[in-house]
Amino acid sequence: MNAPNKSGWKPEMQIAESGFLGGPVTSTGNRGLMLEEPLLFEIGRSDVTGVDLPEIDPSAPTRLGGLERSEAIGLVGLTEPETVRHYTRLSRQNYGIDLGFFPLGSCTMKHNPRLNEKMARLPGFADVHPLQPVSTVQGALEVMNELAHWLITLTGMHGVAMSPKAGAHGELCGMLCIRAALEARGDKRDVVLVPESAHGTNPATAAFAGFRVEDIPATPEGRVDVAALKARLGPDVAAVMITNPNTCGLFEKDFREMADAVHAAGGFVYCDGANFNAIVGKVRPGDLGVDAMHINLHKTFSTPHGGGGPGSGPVVLSEALAPFGPMPFTARTADGVVHLVEEESASEFGHTQAFGRLTAFHGQMGMFTRALTYILSHGADGLKQVAEDAVLNANYILRSMEDILHAPFGASGPCMHEALFGDKDFTNGLSTLDVAKGLIDEGYHPMTVYFPLVVHGAMLVEPTETESKAAIDQFITAFRGVVERALEGDEALKQAPYYSPRRRLDETGAARKPKLAFEG
């Protein structure tokens, strides 16, 4: 086995020799740069602040309607140096893309360009109020309008709703457009068909939008069972929700045929665009018969995931659904002015059938500036290269692993931007979870595990296009090593990770007796 890195560390070095474990117990619990950190509420004090403000004048008159707070809030404060140190120490217990390879399938953990951050912080975008007179926010509205134009053109669609705040919110937006379109024609159909491999948000969204959800099975090759779908179509089917490329990492090659059948039966086609990164600049969903598709700006267009949001989920719409898109949106008139079309001006712009309003203001402006910066940096040619490199990297991993790791759909042809594996050949009770935890010890964030549900012990690996071949080769070496241990039944893997800030955490205990806030 070759040394997997150039740091001087060699695999044949024993743990004690490398000096990492096996040293003396420390009095602090710290281990060199691995630092323990108490909770804010254990170190903060109620009389300390890190912001210099005028002392309260108790004799100053107030007009608080007699509701002055009499009880303590229970907050604690830290000075600036203490605050910076506390959160910097916490940050070091996190894994991020900046630290290493993060192949979390269906999440598209690509590099977040720093130019995006810089542009979003320009005061002209960051320090502007959503209700300023529109004459004072023309540049902000132009960003929305320009991004909308890119999204429509890249997808070959007719319109776009910009206000949804995340992918799941975009799904909701698309499904409400479908509800509104059906209502407008007095159509009572209420069944939504969702493949069993779909992300959990799909059925949850359809149910939230007032539809009844029915599953559609997958074929053994990992795609939607077209015959089953067609057989189920009828006057009660409002829509299908299909992810393309799908959650098994495959392109739904019969998508157009399915879409045509759904349309012929009077239904609509919702496409979950979570995996748009595989086809951006390369395939236009509009050419496949899509009526609505959300785009996760935090996936394909690199806005940061931020430890779980904020996301942004604009929804592109077909000609049939665009009239029902929600308020507000932007429109540029011949005089070059960009208008913010809201409830009062809707009729002026011929948009009288909007299904309503999804959020208080206009959408995730801070994400729009970042996404537009990313798109302008890449251009039409660069985006096409994004899709090609993302797909190339995933296929490279698929073909570099399938000799030792079960690839249930490896024979179905090339994968798209993610490679799917299963744990059926592991021995001695070892499972996908153990491999994931073993990868943590190797310095990687694990892949998505146990999703999609259609594969036993699923491992969904999405490398993205922003990794070098050297980084991917190094990952493959580490991944193969852990998989080999799982195939051999290495008992030690069941206790992994050993080298992370925490060992395996008791999730069952956490749920049985939830402790959701600091007490004391």
Place this chain on the structure above:
Amino acid sequence: MRYLPLTDTDRQAMLAKIGASSVDDLFVDVPEVARLDGPIHGLPMHASEMAVERHMKKLAAKNLVAGEVPFFLGAGAYRHHVPASVDTIIQRGEFLTAYTPYQPEIAQGTLQMLFEFQTQVARLYGCAVANASLYDGSTACWEAVAMATRVTKRKRAVLSGALHPHYAEVVKTMAHYTGDEIADALPSITPDPELAGLIGRIDEETACVVVQYPDILGRIADLTPVAEAAHAKGALLVVVNTEPVALGAIKSPGEMGADIVVGEGQALGVGLQFGGPYLGLFAVRDPKHVRQMPGRLCGETTDAEGKRGFVLTLSTREQHIRREKATSNICTNSGLCALAFTVHMTLLGEKGLRELAAENHRLACLAADRLAKVPGVEVLNNGFFNEFTVMLPGRPAREIIRGLADRGVLGGVSLGRLYPGVAALEHALLVAVTETTTEEDIERLAEELEAAIKETAQ
């Protein structure tokens, strides 16, 4: 392309390993009808950092920056000073480029921060438990209504007329499709909130009554009677707060008997950002309601060595487990905005938040007194925190605000913008004042308002 590390040599080597002759072989499953002959037509090609920056700066320059002029807008988004260290921390790559903490062993930074955030929000709201955040205040408001219908198994929500109209619109949009009934109203233009009318609208079919505090006109009232009336009919009280700084000065909603407290957290740490991303806050007073809550929850536990650690918990409520039976379809929260809120709140602490609230209120009182002296201006509110309603009898507030903007003063939010077509509200203007407002700003607003009123024919 500066973001794409593969070289052509790499690509060839990788294709050889795969056994494909070109990258197009990997797209063989794309049907003929959807294949393109090259980059999508009609779009520009890639550009350098410098070129992109030039373009974006040109667009940014077309906006009037709030911090560069006298600025008085609020109505659900407030301009506060954000300490410099907040942005430093949220830009750390370990926070910025992490994802939802699915692997808790290497996500303790995000998880412990969320635990601290949940504790801060619960205490601020006077509640037992807060979640790890939602998209924004308006969507949190809908989630509260949806939760109340689950808890009470009733389908009717009564909205106070003084709830932010955009929040009411979001609730009505969603309820239309879920089959819930929403009873809404317009705000009454009175110096104090009219609670008697609201209480009269609560009946045995009511799942919840939704009240904003301080309300859309900036007024403050003790909501204890509303809580008692709601509870007497078996309904829940949902209190909406759009300005968390206010709760440094006034009683918490939990103290007054609110069952669910939701709000917008943008005012602390997040900044204006033209409306998003913002930060939805969600808390419940009674821990027995925890399992009906939407969104992610972080809980304390221990690891295999017995050390304290944190995990996402109670996920059996959520979409990835429950699918169509989930409490909400929400997947992500507003993690980085929650971090910004928590760092700002940590810098403030109990002492700083109280001082910040006092300073906001002091300046707002100054502004109200000064504007009341302008001929043709009447201050509506008896009570307020940092935002109040100004009446301009006989003058269209919206035109006056546009006129002020032309003269470099962002003078407030006209109610005509929020309630288009409602004649009774056309003469009303919301004025928000924070610690960032100077006494010179207030004087300038008074002078410009006086001039504008004189110029506007009655």
